[in-house]
Each structure stands twice: as structure tokens, then as C-alpha cells.
Amino acid sequence: MHYETMHPKLEKVIENIELVMVGKRDVAVLSLVALLADGHVLFEDVPGVGKTMMVRALAQSVGADFKRIQFTPDLLPSDVTGVSIYNPKTLEFEYREGPIMGNIVLADEINRTSPKTQSSLLEGMEEGNVTVDGRTREIPKPFFVMATQNPIEHEGTYPLPEAQLDRFLFKLKMGYPTVTEELEILSLAERDRPINRISAVITKEECISMQKEIQNVYADETVKRYIVEIVSKTRRHPSIYLGASPRGSISLLKAAQAYAFVHGRDYIVPDDIQYLAPFTLPHRMILRSEAKFEGNTAADVLNSIVNSTPVPVQRTMSRQ
Incomplete structure (x- = not known):
């Protein structure tokens, strides 16, 4: 599979998403990147801005089976993973x-339901399978979870x-x-x-083939x-109580590989890391109380870290 041949198709997927989500090309690109990186996306936003339509458009564009889970306070883990019924x-x-x-x-x-039910997604998101009554079942591939949550200040979350x-x-x-x-949406x-x-x-x-191909995108x-320096600084910063884990480093690398692939490249450049870090790392960081009191956010601290980290001069753009 060649990067150049798949690029027009991926561009068409992005255009499909833009049909239902006007003016949000960056979100469309990042959602596609997450799918190809075999990752998952969390949207934190108010209701009614088009999140559901966006994920449906993505599913239809890749010919995938679309399922929806409406999380409520009384939802049970078995309502998510399935259940064994006696016949x-x-x-x-x-x-x-x-x-x-x-x-x-x-x-x-997702933040409308209890932590116990929220955690029922964990195994599937991480391992690609679910265990019900002691038996493990594989989830069909590709598998992509797009979760939405209301802003935390809303009641009942x-x-x-x-x-x-x-x-x-x-x-x-x-x-x-x-x-x-x-106005365009209304039209x-x-x-x-x-x-x-x-x-x-x-x-x-x-889609599955591209997920495998992306692993070959070159990272000097x-x-x-550069990735490790940024992530390690989140663990030493005085404003951060808990920094990003090694999973954060891996996630940033995988995201950069998929982002390069979507843009028709077989190599990562430092600009990819700078662009993707604000979407990949802040939710993995916990600020100290003093930093929150001063009005700082995890995104603010990360931006200062990225800006203070020397950008590498890449020696080569592809494997020799």
C-alpha cells in the first residue's frame, strides 16, 4: 500500500466528515488520525455541536458497523459488554x-454514568476484547471508541x-x-x-491494512x-502533580505516525509533535492545587513545556 495512493481516499473521508461538521476540518483530521492510529477519542463539549453526526459520518465513510451507547446513571456494565442468557x-x-x-x-x-460502568469500556479499549462470565471474546476490527462528555461543571456528572x-x-x-x-449549517x-x-x-x-502500514512510518x-524530553518534563514541572506516563510517549509517537500518513508522508517531522502534543498529553496530566488556584490549566503548562524544549534538527526524513 502506497502513501500517495491512499492520500486521496483519506482526503475524501475528511470531506465526508466536513459535510456534517462545517468548519471543523482540524477535528475531522484528528478523528481520522485517531482511528488509523488504533486509538480512541474523548470529546468534551456542550450538547448539540455535531459530535454524534461526526462519528456517524466517519463510520459510513469507512464502511464500518456503528454502535451507540447512551450512558445514563442506571446503565450497567453488562449493558455495555453484553450478557449471557440461559436458553x-x-x-x-x-x-x-x-x-x-x-x-x-x-x-x-460517558460521564453521566457510574465509574463502575465507565470502567467496563477499559478492557475493550486497551485489549480489543471483552470478558463476560469468564470467557474472553474479541471485538471486531477496526475498533474505535469516540466518547463524549459534558463539561464537568454541568450537574449530574x-x-x-x-x-x-x-x-x-x-x-x-x-x-x-x-x-x-x-448559516451554512442551516442552509x-x-x-x-x-x-x-x-x-x-x-x-x-x-482501514486495518493502513493501521498496520502506519507502524512503518519512520521516526528518527x-x-x-524530542517526544521523550517533552513527556519527561511533564513529570518534573513544579506546577504538575502527576505527569504523563510512558503510555503518553507511545501515544504521541503513534499519533504522529498516523498524522504523517494522512498527509501523505512516510516520516515524522518535529512539527507533527508540536501540533499533536496539546491534544495527546494534557488529559494525562494532573495539576497541583496551587497551579489551579492561579488559573493555570494543563494545556497552558504543556504549551510552556513545548515552547521551552529545543526543536531537533532532523538528520534524515526516511529510512536509509
Whole structure:
């Protein structure tokens, strides 16, 4: 599979997402990057800005099975993973799949449910399988979770545990559209639902193949050291109580490989790291109380870290 041949198809996927999400190309690109990096995305935003339509557009563009989980306070872990039910005719227990057994899963308002139910996603997100009644079942590939949560200041929410946050490749925010963008949204809604005009651009098999191919995107040693320097500084910064783990370094590398692939390159450049770090690392960091009191955020601290870290001069752009 050649990078140049897949680039037009990936561009078409992004255009499909833009049909339902006007003016948010950066979010569309990052969502596709997360899928190809075999990662997951957490959206923190107010309701009604198009998150659900975006993930549906992505699923239709790659010909994937789309499942939705509406998280509520009374949702049980078995409502997510599935359950074994006794069949009196066969005298056996039969497994009934939960919605997690899909290719692209929308975990809507994940912080509306209890931590116990939130954690039911953990095994699937990390291992690609679920265990029900002692039996492990593999989730079909590709597997991509896009979770949404309301801003934490809204009533009736449960903060996601750190272990859960660390398993999301990106944490993104869409924000409200501009006046011009909202007028365009109204014009599109007048004629037809844009989601109905989206057809598959790539197959699930091509998506899986690209996920494997992305692992061959070249990262020079200087770029790897650049990643490690940024992440290690999050552990030593005086404003940070808990810095990013080695999983953060791995996630940033994988994201950069996928980002380069989407842009038709077989190598990573330092600019990729600078662009992706604010989406990959802040949700893995916990600030000290004093820093919060002073009005700082994890994103602010990370920006200062990235800006103070020398950018490497890359020796080569591809494997020799």
C-alpha cells in the first residue's frame, strides 16, 4: 500500500466528515488520525455541536458497523459488554452481544454514568476484547471508541478516572460554530440531511491494512528523543502533580505516525509533535492545587513545556 495512493481516499473521508461538521476540518483530521492510529477519542463539549453526526459520518465513510451507547446513571456494565442468557431449549447459556461489539462505538455522555460502568469500556479499549462470565471474546476490527462528555461543571456528572482518561489518544473540543458556519449549517439542513449523502470511501479491510502500514512510518531518533524530553518534563514541572506516563510517549509517537500518513508522508517531522502534543498529553496530566488556584490549566503548562524544549534538527526524513 502506497502513501500517495491512499492520500486521496483519506482526503475524501475528511470531506465526508466536513459535510456534517462545517468548519471543523482540524477535528475531522484528528478523528481520522485517531482511528488509523488504533486509538480512541474523548470529546468534551456542550450538547448539540455535531459530535454524534461526526462519528456517524466517519463510520459510513469507512464502511464500518456503528454502535451507540447512551450512558445514563442506571446503565450497567453488562449493558455495555453484553450478557449471557440461559436458553431453556438448548439448556445452555448464550451470549448476547453488547454495543461495544461494533467497529465504531459512540459512548455518548460517558460521564453521566457510574465509574463502575465507565470502567467496563477499559478492557475493550486497551485489549480489543471483552470478558463476560469468564470467557474472553474479541471485538471486531477496526475498533474505535469516540466518547463524549459534558463539561464537568454541568450537574449530574461523574469525573472519569485517571486510568480511563489515559486510554484516550486525544481529548478534543469542537466549540460552537461561527456565525458564517452556522448559516451554512442551516442552509444544508434546509435541503437534506448531509449524513444521507455519505457513502463508503474505504473498506474496513483497507482501514486495518493502513493501521498496520502506519507502524512503518519512520521516526528518527532525534524525533523520539524530542517526544521523550517533552513527556519527561511533564513529570518534573513544579506546577504538575502527576505527569504523563510512558503510555503518553507511545501515544504521541503513534499519533504522529498516523498524522504523517494522512498527509501523505512516510516520516515524522518535529512539527507533527508540536501540533499533536496539546491534544495527546494534557488529559494525562494532573495539576497541583496551587497551579489551579492561579488559573493555570494543563494545556497552558504543556504549551510552556513545548515552547521551552529545543526543536531537533532532523538528520534524515526516511529510512536509509
